[in-house]
Amino acid sequence: MEEKGLLIVLSGPSGVGKGTVRKAIFDQPDVNFEYSISATSRKPREGEVHGVDYFFKSREQFEDMIANDELLEHAEYVGNYYGTPIEYVKKTLEEGKDVFLEIEVQGAKQVRDKFPDGLFIFLAPPSLKELENRIVTRGTETDELIRNRMKAAREEIEMMNLYDYVVENDRVEHACERINAIVVAEHLRRERVEKRYRKLLEEEK
Numbered sequence: 001m002e003e004k005g006l007l008i009v010l011s012g013p014s015g016v017g018k019g020t021v022r023k024a025i026f027d028q029p030d031v032n033f034e035y036s037i038s039a040t041s042r043k044p045r046e047g048e049v050h051g052v053d054y055f056f057k058s059r060e061q062f063e064d065m066i067a068n069d070e071l072l073e074h075a076e077y078v079g080n081y082y083g084t085p086i087e088y089v090k091k092t093l094e095e096g097k098d099v100f101l102e103i104e105v106q107g108a109k110q111v112r113d114k115f116p117d118g119l120f121i122f123l124a125p126p127s128l129k130e131l132e133n134r135i136v137t138r139g140t141e142t143d144e145l146i147r148n149r150m151k152a153a154r155e156e157i158e159m160m161n162l163y164d165y166v167v168e169n170d171r172v173e174h175a176c177e178r179i180n181a182i183v184v185a186e187h188l189r190r191e192r193v194e195k196r197y198r199k200l201l202e203e204e205k
């Protein structure tokens with residue numbers, strides 16, 4: 001068995017707080033994960049920096065990345081492409097470091113197929129009403145988009161049983177603590193499995 005990093009995938013419906021929780025996790029002083037910067041065809045928002053927040057691409061450049069198999073997964077989301085560059089993920093895992101992806105649910109499903117050994121965490125809202133409140137309060141969507149996102153959210157929530165863990169995002173700091181605890185527990189579990197596996201191999205000699 002090779003020593004490899006853990007691929008951690010945080011996903012969930014639009015507006016549940018994935019971006020907020022991810023930022024809080026990476027603001028911790030002793031964070032041990034490497035963040036995989038996504039590529040997107042959406043335009044940078046004020047303050048966003050190429051190579052820090054995203055790799056900003058034109059649609060044509062993004063389609064070339066798809067054609068050249070440069071992406072682990074990709075999805076079209078609210079009219080823009082989003083995808084995970086595969087090279088960085090592979091290289092970092094090979095170095096034994098944990099890689100953290102924050103992606104929407106279509107992409108998470110593709111990663112599950114390619115990396116079944118990953119750790120898949122679904123971030124859930126306390127209620128659908130609170131989810132709607134968060135999307136409305138964020139103030140980035142029209143009424144029609146809010147309705148579409150809420151319809152999509154109901155379907156996305158039905159997919160939560162495909163994940164290893166469901167974490168409720170009631171309060172950001174609680175969600176971060178739960179995610180940290182899940183990752184620590186998963187490392188311990190894998191170490192135990194690895195030890196047992198080595199022992200079995202030793203006994204066979």
Ligand SMILES: Nc1ncnc2c1ncn2[C@@H]1O[C@H](COP(=O)(O)OP(=O)(O)OP(=O)(O)O)[C@@H](O)[C@H]1O
Nearest residue numbers: 013014015016017018019020134138169170171172
């Ligand atoms: N635990 C929380 N309690 C209250 N508000 C929250 C919480 N977490 C996030 N929010 C707020 O909810 C809104 C949506 O959060 P965020 O943009 O992080 O969601 P997202 O899941 O990344 O959305 P999208 O997938 O659409 O990008 C933001 O206004 C954010 O400040």
Ligand SMILES: Nc1nc2c(ncn2[C@@H]2O[C@H](COP(=O)(O)O)[C@@H](O)[C@H]2O)c(=O)[nH]1
Nearest residue numbers: 018038039074075082083084102103104107
């Ligand atoms: N499938 C993927 N989804 C991604 C990726 N990077 C981000 N995202 C998700 O897109 C939406 C919108 O993001 P925003 O920055 O425009 O608000 C959000 O749900 C992100 O989680 C990716 O590489 N692949």
